[in-house]
Amino acid sequence: MEQRRILVGVTGGIAAYKAPELVRALRRAGHAVRCVMTPEATSFVTPLVLQTLTGAPVTTDVLDPSQEGEIDHIALADWAELLVVAPATANTLARLANGLADEPVSTVALATRAPLLVAPAMNVNMWQHPATQRNVATLKERGVRVVGPDVGELACGWEGEGRMSDPAEIAAVAELALGSRSLQSEVVLVTAGGTREPVDAVRYLGNRSSGKMGFAVAEEAARRGAEVVLVTAPTGLATPAGVRRVDVESATEMRDAVLVEFDKASIVIKSAAVADFRPVAPSARKLKKEDLPEGAGLTLELERNPDILAELCRRKDDRTIVGFAAESHDVVAAAQRKLERKGCDLMVANDISRAGTGFDVDHNTVVFIWPGGEIEELPTLPKAEVAAQLLDRVEKLRGGTK
Numbered sequence: 146m147e148q149r150r151i152l153v154g155v156t157g158g159i160a161a162y163k164a165p166e167l168v169r170a171l172r173r174a175g176h177a178v179r180c181v182m183t184p185e186a187t188s189f190v191t192p193l194v195l196q197t198l199t200g201a202p203v204t205t206d207v208l209d210p211s212q213e214g215e216i217d218h219i220a221l222a223d224w225a226e227l228l229v230v231a232p233a234t235a236n237t238l239a240r241l242a243n244g245l246a247d248e249p250v251s252t253v254a255l256a257t258r259a260p261l262l263v264a265p266a267m268n269v270n271m272w273q274h275p276a277t278q279r280n281v282a283t284l285k286e287r288g289v290r291v292v293g294p295d296v297g298e299l300a301c302g303w304e305g306e307g308r309m310s311d312p313a314e315i316a317a318v319a320e321l322a323l324g325s326r327s328l329q330s331e332v333v334l335v336t337a338g339g340t341r342e343p344v345d346a347v348r349y350l351g352n353r354s355s356g357k358m359g360f361a362v363a364e365e366a367a368r369r370g371a372e373v374v375l376v377t378a379p380t381g382l383a384t385p386a387g388v389r390r391v392d393v394e395s396a397t398e399m400r401d402a403v404l405v406e407f408d409k410a411s412i413v414i415k416s417a418a419v420a421d422f423r424p425v426a427p428s429a430r431k432l433k434k435e436d437l438p439e440g441a442g443l444t445l446e447l448e449r450n451p452d453i454l455a456e457l458c459r460r461k462d463d464r465t466i467v468g469f470a471a472e473s474h475d476v477v478a479a480a481q482r483k484l485e486r487k488g489c490d491l492m493v494a495n496d497i498s499r500a501g502t503g504f505d506v507d508h509n510t511v512v513f514i515w516p517g518g519e520i521e522e523l524p525t526l527p528k529a530e531v532a533a534q535l536l537d538r539v540e541k542l543r544g545g546t547k
């Protein structure tokens with residue numbers, strides 16, 4: 146099996162004595178493993194045990210200069226391809242849900258871009274407490290995977306839900322969470338964000354796309370081992386690890402950048418919201434109302450922007466091309482027409498009229514529309530999960546073309 150880099154966070158519950166077993170299972174599967182611990186965890190299992198099993202120093206204190214010297218906590222967070230917190234105490238779940246960073250496990254969890262898997266373990270009443278349930282729900286909404294807890298006899302003497310899942314099961318879920326390096330031989334071109342069409346020296350016509358969907362696709366494709374280039378209109382989002390970013394503003398700039406990258410690409414995912422029209426004659430100076438007759442309005446003449454998706458589809462060869470259709474009404478029919486008109490392999494339609502999904506939020510409710518009329522409706526999901534589902538479909542398509 147291919148070696149991946151897994152960081153195991155151990156927290157202060159009685160099930161910490163099973164953490165060494167989890168580390169051994171992950172090592173046996175061929176992975177590189179490192180550990181971080183909360184100070185409380187060191188009362189349940191010694192750092193020396195975990196250091197011996199991983200062959201690497203264990204971080205128990207981010208303020209200890211000797212530990213930070215070996216590999217600092219940010220480097221550790223960057224190193225990880227997956228963070229597994231096992232066992233995850235009620236206390237640590239609360240920290241993770243609320244973004245605290247006052248000990249090594251939660252600090253690294255906040256600093257890493259790697260996916261997070263937690264294996265809760267605690268007394269049944271702690272588990273069923275509304276505060277813990279709320280924290281777990283928050284984590285799940287954010288796309289965190291939760292394994293267990295199992296039902297059984299608990300160390301505290303109670304029976305019920307609260308036992309940490311078996312280390313072998315946690316290791317199996319970790320494999321799923323890591324995902325495969327299934328896009329290793331692919332070059333993925335992703336577009337993201339909403340283009341800006343200049344009106345004058347300071348103003349532009351824009352749209353409400355945040356770029357979050359495209360960034361999530363780029364991040365997931367990189368995690369699956371693809372070479373990824375992300376052509377993005379302006380957004381405040383950080384570039385995902387391992388992704389090459391090309392910044393553009395207008396639709397014409399986006400077209401030029403996309404055409405440069407297109408030759409090398411084997412998969413193209415066009416999630417950017419590209420303006421259909423642009424002002425014919427943007428002013429090099431700021432337009433001022435004083436320059437117009439008193440009370441007069443201003444009419445902007447617009448012309449069509451190039452249809453990038455249609456142009457790429459005409460040059461498709463054996464590439465896989467996915468388009469996005471953000472629609473406010475008649476969503477499926479409109480997206481089907483767009484798919485047929487452009488000739489791409491798959492269209493992802495989203496209904497931007499629904500509150501809480503679509504533009505500038507972390508969730509999306511999408512429908513996959515296939516040539517030939519097949520439709521797949523997905524539930525509302527975090528954009529990272531939509532990205533994973535989309536790339537699963539793309540991989541199937543690629544499997545068919547190779």
Ligand SMILES: Cc1cc2nc3c(=O)[nH]c(=O)nc-3n(C[C@H](O)[C@H](O)[C@H](O)COP(=O)(O)O)c2cc1C
Pocket residue numbers: 155156157158159160183184185186233234235236237248266267268271
């Ligand atoms: C013997 C003993 C066993 C404990 N077991 C658990 C447990 O299984 N789960 C849990 O959430 N807390 C457990 N606790 C309480 C935690 O140790 C406590 O909440 C601690 O602050 C957790 O810190 P951490 O999340 O930073 O590791 C236990 C405490 C003791 C003394």
